[in-house]
Each structure stands twice: as C-alpha cells, then as structure tokens.
Amino acid sequence: xxxxxxxxxxxxxxxxxxxxxxxxxxxxxxxxxxxxxxxxxxxxxxxxxxxxxxxxxxxxxxxxxxxxxxxxxxxxxxxxxxxxxxxxxxxxxxxxxxxxxxxxxxxxxxxxxxxxxxxxxxxxxxxxxxxxxxxxxxxxxxxxxxxxxxxxxxxxxxxxxxxxxxxxxxxxxxxxxxxxxxxx
Numbered sequence: 001x002x003x004x005x006x007x008x009x010x011x012x013x014x015x016x017x018x019x020x021x022x023x024x025x026x027x028x029x030x031x032x033x034x035x036x037x038x039x040x041x042x043x044x045x046x047x048x049x050x051x052x053x054x055x056x057x058x059x060x061x062x063x064x065x066x067x068x069x070x071x072x073x074x075x076x077x078x079x080x081x082x083x084x085x086x087x088x089x090x091x092x093x094x095x096x097x098x099x100x101x102x103x104x105x106x107x108x109x110x111x112x113x114x115x116x117x118x119x120x121x122x123x124x125x126x127x128x129x130x131x132x133x134x135x136x137x138x139x140x141x142x143x144x145x146x147x148x149x150x151x152x153x154x155x156x157x158x159x160x161x162x163x164x165x166x167x168x169x170x171x172x173x174x175x176x177x178x179x180x181x182x183x184x
Contacts, residue, residue, distance in 0.1 A: 020050075026048070026049055052084075054082075093113050133150075
C-alpha cells in the first residue's frame with residue numbers, strides 16, 4: 001500500500017529548479033527538473049556518484065575540493081562549471097549547494113543546477129568568438145562542423161582555435177579540451 005506524497009516531497013519532486021540531494025557526493029534523490037536538465041531518468045542517477053555529471057575526473061576532484069573547503073566555513077556554496085549531459089554534451093552550469101551537516105559538509109547536501117550563460121571564465125581574456133569556438137571544441141566538433149554551425153569558414157575557425165591553443169598553452173586538442181573544461 002503506497003502513501004500519498006507529502007507537500008514537502010511534492011515540492012522537491014515537482015520544483016521547477018533542478019535539484020539533487022547527495023550523501024558524500026552520491027545521488028540520493030534527483031527531482032524531475034534535474035532528470036530533464038541532465039537527460040537521465042531517476043533510476044540512472046540515484047545511487048550514482050556525482051562524477052557521472054562531470055566531463056572529467058580532474059574537474060570532479062577540483063570542484064569537490066573547492067566546495068568542501070567553502071562548505072566547511074559557510075553552509076552555502078555557489079559556482080559556475082562545465083557539466084556533462086546524458087548525451088555527452090558538455091554545458092556551462094550554475095551550481096548552488098547547501099550542507100545540512102556542517103560538521104561533515106559532504107555528509108548531506110542539497111544542490112540546485114541551472115544552465116548558465118555559456119562562457120569560459122579564466123584569467124586569460126577570450127574574445128566572444130573564442131568562447132563560442134571553445135564551447136564547440138569541448139563537445140568534440142571539428143573545425144568544419146563549428147564553421148557550419150557558426151556560419152563562418154572552417155579556416156576562420158582554425159585561426160581562432162590556434163589562438164585559443166596559444167592563449168591557454170595547449171599543445172594538442174586533448175590538452176585544449178582539458179584546459180577549457182577545468183575552469184579556474
């Protein structure tokens with residue numbers, strides 16, 4: 001015999017804001033908005049590590065270290081980061097979290113996510129066009145595909161991509177993607 005959900009449970013499940021409840025960075029619950037945002041059904045999220053939603057292990061570790069340090073001193077934390085959707089697309093997200101266990105900040109947390117205005121925030125200044133191209137590069141698109149998408153020649157994309165590599169100190173595409181994703 002199932003019982004009707006409480007107003008509190010309904011408020012979480014049907015909130016228009018994507019939310020997840022975590023215990024030590026493991027997903028306990030993901031509301032419907034989170035399932036829609038990330039493209040995973042609840043069954044594919046719940047019980048999984050949050051690593052599933054990060055484009056790289058390095059990014060997961062770096063952001064985790066930053067968040068736990070902040071949550072140890074304050075109950076709330078907020079940042080913007082790249083996250084990975086179920087279809088493999090990497091997008092820029094705003095994340096806001098609160099710890100419900102200040103003595104052990106990652107023991108129980110609630111996080112809200114929303115797509116942010118996509119841009120690469122770094123100590124290096126990137127032009128708007130370089131930021132556009134960076135978003136396509138992290139999603140594995142070729143210069144020709146990027147050119148078609150942006151309505152510019154693939155040669156122009158190659159020039160911007162070369163500038164990105166120089167500015168970010170990348171020697172190859174894999175290094176470039178890594179440097180774009182790991183936002184400082």
